Amino acid sequence: MGRVSDRSCIVTGAAQGIGRAIGEALLDEGADVCFADINGAKVAEVAQANQARAERSGARVAHAPVDVTNRDQVRAMIAHTVETFGKLDVKFNNAGVNKPMNFLDVTENNWNFIMGVNGLGCMIGMQEAAKQMIAQGTGGKIINTASIASRQGFDNVAPYCASKWAVVSLTQSAARDLAKHDITVTGFAPGVVATEMWEQVDQDLMEIGAADRPGQAMEEFSAEILKGRVATPADITGTTTFLASKDSDYMTGQIVMIDGGMTLI
Numbered sequence: 038m039g040r041v042s043d044r045s046c047i048v049t050g051a052a053q054g055i056g057r058a059i060g061e062a063l064l065d066e067g068a069d070v071c072f073a074d075i076n077g078a079k080v081a082e083v084a085q086a087n088q089a090r091a092e093r094s095g096a097r098v099a100h101a102p103v104d105v106t107n108r109d110q111v112r113a114m115i116a117h118t119v120e121t122f123g124k125l126d127v128k129f130n131n132a133g134v135n136k137p138m139n140f141l142d143v144t145e146n147n148w149n150f151i152m153g154v155n156g157l158g159c160m161i162g163m164q165e166a167a168k169q170m171i172a173q174g175t176g177g178k179i180i181n182t183a184s185i186a187s188r189q190g191f192d193n194v195a196p197y198c199a200s201k202w203a204v205v206s207l208t209q210s211a212a213r214d215l216a217k218h219d220i221t222v223t224g225f226a227p228g229v230v231a232t233e234m235w236e237q238v239d240q241d242l243m244e245i246g247a248a249d250r251p252g253q254a255m256e257e258f259s260a261e262i263l264k265g266r267v268a269t270p271a272d273i274t275g276t277t278t279f280l281a282s283k284d285s286d287y288m289t290g291q292i293v294m295i296d297g298g299m300t301l302i
Contacts, residue, residue, distance in 0.1 A: 039066025040282035050132030052057030052079040054232035058270030061070040069097040071118040077102025104222035128166035129184040137241045155200030176219030212290030223287040228296025230268040263298025
């Protein structure tokens with residue numbers, strides 16, 4: 038029996054990177070997992086690719102297209118999960134975006150895009166998951182993806198930093214409100230992780246003149262990591278599965294740093 042056997046989970050932003058790794062790790066330990074993403078075709082492929090993994094652990098896998106800023110789509114994703122698995126126990130609000138711009142160049146569109154997905158999307162996901170968990174009457178767990186950018190500001194990703202500070206505040210606010218329903222709300226804050234998203238950020242930083250060559254930004258961001266290397270998604274999932282398991286039942290309102298010692302706060 039795995040740490041999350043028989044738990045029904047949703048992971049957003051699960052078509053690639055950290056989100057996909059979170060879902061796959063949950064499957065390995067017996068959880069039923071709905072992989073959800075705005076890229077419906079790609080997340081369907083991810084779910085199909087994980088059918089054999091699910092069968093090995095006696096779990097089930099589903100998928101759903103979702104724009105996390107659209108409340109109706111979030112409700113439909115949760116309804117699909119409950120219809121497929123019978124309940125919702127754990128909701129990972131992991132979907133996130135970034136589009137670097139130098140501070141003086143940040144536009145309203147850039148701000149609204151990033152804050153919409155990372156901030157509003159997180160809040161809607163928390164609210165709708167909590168409503169389902171309250172209706173079930175069995176409690177639950179909500180887990181949000183923050184970042185080292187929720188601990189300090191960086192000059193060319195200001196809206197992203199603000200959005201991840203928002204995730205921390207939302208986590209604390211929801212933890213206070215939902216404790217009476219036996220719903221815990223926690224989060225985790227990765228540092229520099231080698232994913233498709235970082236590859237895009239690397240290109241964006243070169244386009245705005247913040248880096249001169251591919252890989253420079255990652256090298257500079259990760260130079261002070263005490264562990265001496267950037268993270269892979271597999272470095273994150275031990276903690277995320279723990280947060281989804283009974284082992285973390287006495288934790289709420291907390292953000293766990295998983296950055297290899299990059300930010301000691």
